[in-house]
Amino acid sequence: MEYVNPLTGFRLDGRRPNEMRQIRGEIGVVAKADGSALFEMGNTKVIAAVYGPREVQNKGQQINNRALVRCEYSMANFSTGDRRRRPKGDRRSTEISLVIRQTMEACILTHLLPHSQIDIFVQVLQADGGTRSACINAATLALADAGIPMRDIVTSCSAGYLCSTPLLDLNYIEDSAGGPDVTVGMLAKMDKVTLLQMDAKLPMDIFENVMQLAIEGCKAVAHYIREVLLEHTKQLECHRGA
Amino acid sequence: MESSKGTEGLAGEIEVEAYRRLFPLPFYERHLLESVRPDARPLNRARDTTVALGPVASADGSALVKIGDTTMLAAIKLEVMIPSADAPDEGSLAIEFHMPPICSPSVRSGRPAEVAPVISQRLSDVITSSEMINLNELSLISGKAAWMAYLDIYCLNADGCLFDAALLSAVAAFSHLQIPLVSVNDDGRVVAVSGELTEGKSKLELVNKEKRKLSLRSKPFSLTCILHEKYILADPNSEEESIMDTFVTVVLDSWGQLVSIYKPGGAVLANMSTIKACIAVAKSRVKELNNILNESLSEMEVIDYYSKKSVVAQLHADKPPKEVTSEVQKSLS
Numbered sequence: 018m019e020y021v022n023p024l025t026g027f028r029l030d031g032r033r034p035n036e037m038r039q040i041r042g043e044i045g046v047v048a049k050a051d052g053s054a055l056f057e058m059g060n061t062k063v064i065a066a067v068y069g070p071r072e073v074q075n076k077g078q079q080i081n082n083r084a085l086v087r088c089e090y091s092m093a094n095f096s097t098g099d100r101r102r103r104p105k106g107d108r109r110s111t112e113i114s115l116v117i118r119q120t121m122e123a124c125i126l127t128h129l130l131p132h133s134q135i136d137i138f139v140q141v142l143q144a145d146g147g148t149r150s151a152c153i154n155a156a157t158l159a160l161a162d163a164g165i166p167m168r169d170i171v172t173s174c175s176a177g178y179l180c181s182t183p184l185l186d187l188n189y190i191e192d193s194a195g196g197p198d199v200t201v202g203m204l205a206k207m208d209k210v211t212l213l214q215m216d217a218k219l220p221m222d223i224f225e226n227v228m229q230l231a232i233e234g235c236k237a238v239a240h241y242i243r244e245v246l247l248e249h250t251k252q253l254e255c256h257r258g259a
Numbered sequence: 260m261e262s263s264k265g266t267e268g269l270a271g272e273i274e275v276e277a278y279r280r281l282f283p284l285p286f287y288e289r290h291l292l293e294s295v296r297p298d299a300r301p302l303n304r305a306r307d308t309t310v311a312l313g314p315v316a317s318a319d320g321s322a323l324v325k326i327g328d329t330t331m332l333a334a335i336k337l338e339v340m341i342p343s344a345d346a347p348d349e350g351s352l353a354i355e356f357h358m359p360p361i362c363s364p365s366v367r368s369g370r371p372a373e374v375a376p377v378i379s380q381r382l383s384d385v386i387t388s389s390e391m392i393n394l395n396e397l398s399l400i401s402g403k404a405a406w407m408a409y410l411d412i413y414c415l416n417a418d419g420c421l422f423d424a425a426l427l428s429a430v431a432a433f434s435h436l437q438i439p440l441v442s443v444n445d446d447g448r449v450v451a452v453s454g455e456l457t458e459g460k461s462k463l464e465l466v467n468k469e470k471r472k473l474s475l476r477s478k479p480f481s482l483t484c485i486l487h488e489k490y491i492l493a494d495p496n497s498e499e500e501s502i503m504d505t506f507v508t509v510v511l512d513s514w515g516q517l518v519s520i521y522k523p524g525g526a527v528l529a530n531m532s533t534i535k536a537c538i539a540v541a542k543s544r545v546k547e548l549n550n551i552l553n554e555s556l557s558e559m560e561v562i563d564y565y566s567k568k569s570v571v572a573q574l575h576a577d578k579p580p581k582e583v584t585s586e587v588q589k590s591l592s
Contacts, residue, residue: 047416048328066361089368094411095318095334138360
């Protein structure tokens with residue numbers, strides 16, 4: 018199957034190989050949560066809600082000098098093509114929960130909030146590839162909305178290699194093609210990588226190209242997220258009558 | 260009440276927010292004396308309701324409903340199954356209500372909310388007993404294939420009146436549902452067919468000729484009221500629900516017939532006149548909800564109609580808005 022048209026260079030959905038899908042982020046979608054955000058990357062739609070810092074519910078897990086960060090990733094039954102039976106407990110969801118938790122833990126200044134718990138809940142409403150990245154981006158926005166101190170904005174993007182071309186931001190069809198899928202999560206301004214995952218085989222020099230492409234995608238997302246946060250802050254200023 | 264007498268002196272000294280947190284019941288009673296609620300609603304008015312159809316593109320029918328801040332997302336997915344032997348001409352429904360931890364700080368991950376299975380069961384009961392859906396319409400080939408409709412409702416924001424919002428989202432999703440085109444392939448299995456097959460694929464024999472909607476006999480709508488002393492508060496939010504514990508849910512269908520009444524205990528005992536008053540408030544609310552749903556449906560129909568017509572127009576992005584509007588109007592007329 019030709020994922021990249023050899024004549025025109027377009028992908029299946031009409032994008033160029035180094036073009037991301039359309040991204041959209043909105044803050045404050047869940048009124049009851051301390052912080053919440055909706056993030057869309059193309060057809061992938063994800064809601065993240067942050068509750069915290071609050072009292073640790075299970076006293077046995079309390080940490081004396083840092084905050085406890087918990088994360089739960091779940092997909093809605095109707096989010097994928099076929100209806101899913103087990104939205105939460107399966108291995109993939111547990112693995113992604115762990116990945117998101119560790120990624121966000123690296124950037125939250127947990128030593129400022131000892132004896133407390135920060136809960137990050139991510140709910141996938143529509144899945145079309147790149148759910149991991151969309152979840153991390155949504156979680157960043159939600160944490161910023163909750164006012165939790167962070168080192169930097171964490172953004173994530175995926176890239177792959179099909180038909181001898183590095184492709185940015187794979188959708189579901191490209192992802193299930195069997196080629197390599199590199200997901201990168203980075204702290205944008207500090208230019209440091211916190212998350213790097215890849216599966217399938219890839220020669221070393223091509224891997225460097227693909228990872229560089231993903232890093233550029235992350236920077237583009239970070240630019241957009243910064244704009245969204247600035248806009249939101251201006252609106253808050255306006256409402257407070259400053 | 261003694262407690263409110265004692266706090267009357269304090270009330271002048273504490274700030275309003277602190278008073279609201281420390282003495283919620285007297286705070287509310289002061290408002291109820293003036294027949295109003297803290298969010299300035301009169302006692303029998305429900306919150307602003309919006310219905311959006313089709314937010315989930317990958318589902319066969321979906322709806323997003325907001326009553327005040329309470330948000331519900333309902334989506335229906337259809338799967339082919341073999342009907343049971345004693346009902347070969349009927350499809351079936353599976354209704355599930357989920358409260359993911361994002362919706363409320365009181366829902367902990369790992370421990371589902373207490374009310375979620377209760378609402379799930381009641382939704383199932385109400386939708387079945389209101390006979391909104393004729394299961395024969397979900398049949399494909401008698402005895403061999405029928406549709407199983409999985410309805411999943413996710414609460415995205417819990418701010419009171421979860422059952423009302425969930426029922427409204429279920430009804431809206433069923434109104435939006437379009438049964439996809441299917442045909443029987445060589446193995447005798449029923450497969451879904453994508454929309455654009457008018458290019459004469461004569462091998463595929465269509466079981467149903469075009470995407471159709473279900474004909475809903477009567478749509479059930481509900482209203483939850485809270486009873487407190489002699490007051491009836493319609494459409495409580497979560498703060499009101501947490502301090503006053505007696506509520507009555509009345510479900511009426513679009514013809515004004517009573518489908519279900521639910522009063523699960525509570526401190527306040529209701530007599531006939533109170534119940535009748537609740538039903539009267541519910542009647543006007545049902546009319547309101549019916550109008551809102553019909554408005555959304557007719558908007559969707561307009562969009563469907565024009566998309567079927569496949570109208571193509573050349574719109575130049577750099578032209579001023581008035582010119583673009585007139586071009587659109589010209590091509591649509």
